[in-house]
Amino acid sequence: MKNKFLAIFFALSAFGCSEQSATTHNNRAAVKDASYSSAIPDKSIRPSLEQEKEMLRIRTEATPIMISNLSHEKVHEKLQSLLVRAQSLPDAYSFEQFVAMTMLDQRLLKSETLTPSELSILGFYTDLLLKWKNPDASLIQPALAKLSGTWSKEKLQEAENMAISSANEWMQKQGTPICKDCSSNEKNLDQSKLRQISSSLQIMKRAE
Numbered sequence: 001m002k003n004k005f006l007a008i009f010f011a012l013s014a015f016g017c018s019e020q021s022a023t024t025h026n027n028r029a030a031v032k033d034a035s036y037s038s039a040i041p042d043k044s045i046r047p048s049l050e051q052e053k054e055m056l057r058i059r060t061e062a063t064p065i066m067i068s069n070l071s072h073e074k075v076h077e078k079l080q081s082l083l084v085r086a087q088s089l090p091d092a093y094s095f096e097q098f099v100a101m102t103m104l105d106q107r108l109l110k111s112e113t114l115t116p117s118e119l120s121i122l123g124f125y126t127d128l129l130l131k132w133k134n135p136d137a138s139l140i141q142p143a144l145a146k147l148s149g150t151w152s153k154e155k156l157q158e159a160e161n162m163a164i165s166s167a168n169e170w171m172q173k174q175g176t177p178i179c180k181d182c183s184s185n186e187k188n189l190d191q192s193k194l195r196q197i198s199s200s201l202q203i204m205k206r207a208e
Contacts, residue, residue, distance in 0.1 A: 036101045036136060038134065054085075054089060058095060062082050067106070072103075076121045083096065104139045108143070122143055125143075126159070137200035138197050167197055170197075
């Protein structure tokens with residue numbers, strides 16, 4: 001199991017290919033990294049070499065924490081200082097989504113029942129994905145289902161609308177180049193992941 005997590009981590013550390021421009025990643029709803037789909041803000045700034053090294057150090061510290069046998073509460077507590085450290089880096093958005101997706105996918109959504117404290121943690125990481133307009137409805141939809149009764153109806157509806165919009169935009173961009181100077185296309189993404197996102201998107205649309 002740990003090997004699987006480490007494979008995900010190192011794939012995410014590479015973080016795909018990026019624009020040659022030092023200013024923005026234009027017209028990109030998301031790129032695929034390992035088994036996760038991470039949104040890139042329109043005006044994201046390319047990190048320097050030193051900043052990339054610092055981000056790698058932060059990710060290297062975060063991964064063993066998330067795959068440990070510690071409780072959800074303890075893992076969440078330990079991740080807070082790393083999330084704060086990442087805020088000084090231009091690609092903090094990538095780390096926040098990486099942590100949020102891993103916490104949901106590998107920990108919180110695997111628990112059949114969550115305590116009030118754990119539901120609060122689930123809400124925290126779901127909010128991080130919504131903050132960056134992450135398109136991975138296959139994680140956000142079941143998270144919102146678990147948060148029903150914890151979040152208000154108004155907040156849930158707003159979250160669902162955001163998730164639907166982000167996933168729709170991402171799905172529509174399949175087949176377009178993921179960066180200006182590389183040959184990879186989003187249509188080459190893992191088809192099983194595409195089906196998962198599409199299925200979860202339809203669930204949310206039917207619930208509207």
